[in-house]
Amino acid sequence: MGSVIAISNTKGGSGKTSTAVNLSFAMAITHRRVLLIDLDPQASATVALGFERADDSHSLAGVLISGNPLPAVITRYKRGLFDMVPSNEDLTAVPVALYNEPDASTRLKKALLAVRESYDFVFIDCPPSSGVLFDNALCASDRLIIPAQCDFFSMDALAQMMSLFEKLNFEHKAKVRLLGVLRTMYDPDRAQAQAISSELEKQFGQLLFDTVIPYTSRVSEAAASGRPLLLYDKSSTAARAYLALAGEIIAKLRH
Ligand SMILES: Nc1ncnc2c1ncn2[C@@H]1O[C@H](COP(=O)(O)OP(=O)(O)OP(=O)(O)O)[C@@H](O)[C@H]1O
Ligand SMILES: [Mg+2]
Known part of the structure; x- marks a missing residue:
């Protein structure tokens, strides 16, 4: 059975979506069967891959709220040979709709049962906050990747992330293990970057x-053009880093 991996950090702008999009593409290049789920109402991963936002009848919100089948909302990304579940702002309705539902945090896990065996990797791009969508991502996942910038505020956010997912495990809602913390937007010339990076190594x-994603404007340019980095500029340092990350994950999980 493949791995379901949440890409999550409650801190905004830490590189979650860039990692979800570019790692999915890199994994697909290595011929792994990949599904990318955009679980963020901002729909950044959807837009960064040039998809239209999901229409109402094909939205992930309908899967989580009404129990609609997940396969009906999966779309093929033809330029990269992987599958995607696009997002739209309907996801903002999920917390209210599922308020007081005893199985609120395990709806995505249940929906994934129908498709899990079709994929080697399911990546979930999470919103930058805790709450019902966050809980659904973590409860559905075996593993967790936490992208983090090497700045002072990231350390606090990491501590918060660790306690949030350990709490879900402790309450027996989730069974998720940390696969790794990923240094993103790394610029050795920025104040504290090297010191924070060494601190992360220690902790x-x-x-x-081991893979570090370097800071380069190519990442946002690629997203603005609706393409993954490897299709926008395959020689960029970050494109190569995301390929290396795919290799490191495959080695860690021996898929
Ligand atoms: N390696 C990088 N080099 C330069 N810019 C980057 C890099 N990675 C991400 N960015 C840019 O930083 C911004 C935030 O990145 P991204 O959207 O991936 O973070 P996020 O954690 O998904 O944000 P949010 O919390 O809003 O969902 C984006 O404009 C993105 O293009
Ligand atoms: Mg994002």
């Missing part, structure tokens, strides 16, 4: 990816 050891 996380094997649970810090």
Whole structure:
């Protein structure tokens, strides 16, 4: 059975979506069967891949709220040979709609049962906050990748992330293990970047990816053009780093 991997950090702008999009594409290049789920109402991953936002009848919100079948909302990304569940703002209705539902945090997990075996990797791009969507991502996942910038505020956010997912595990809602913390937007010339990077090495050891995603304007340019980096500029440093990250994950999980 494949791995379901949440890409999550409650801190905004930490590189979750860029990682979800470019890692999905890199994994597909290595011939793994990949599904990318955009679980953020901002729909950034959807837009960064040039997809239309999901229409009402094909929205992930309908899967989570009404139990509509997940396969009906899966779309093929033809330029990269992987599958995607696009997002739209309907997802903002999920917390209210599922308020007081005893199975509110396990709806995505249940929906994924129908398709899990069709994929080697399911990546979930999470919104930058805790709450019902966050809980659904973590409860549906075996593993967690936390993208983090090497700045002072990231350390607090990481501590918060660790306690949030450990709490879900402790309550027996989730069974998710940290796959790794990923250093994103790394610029060695920025104040504190190297010091924070060493601190992360000390704190996380094997649970810090060796691969570091460098800072380059190519990442946002590619997203603005609606393409993954490897199709926009395959020689960019970050494009190569995302390929290396795919290799590191495959080695860690021996898929
Ligand atoms: N390696 C990088 N180099 C330069 N810019 C980057 C890099 N990675 C991401 N960015 C840019 O930083 C911004 C935030 O990145 P991204 O959208 O991936 O973060 P996020 O964690 O998904 O944000 P949110 O919390 O809003 O969902 C975007 O404009 C993105 O293009
Ligand atoms: Mg995002």
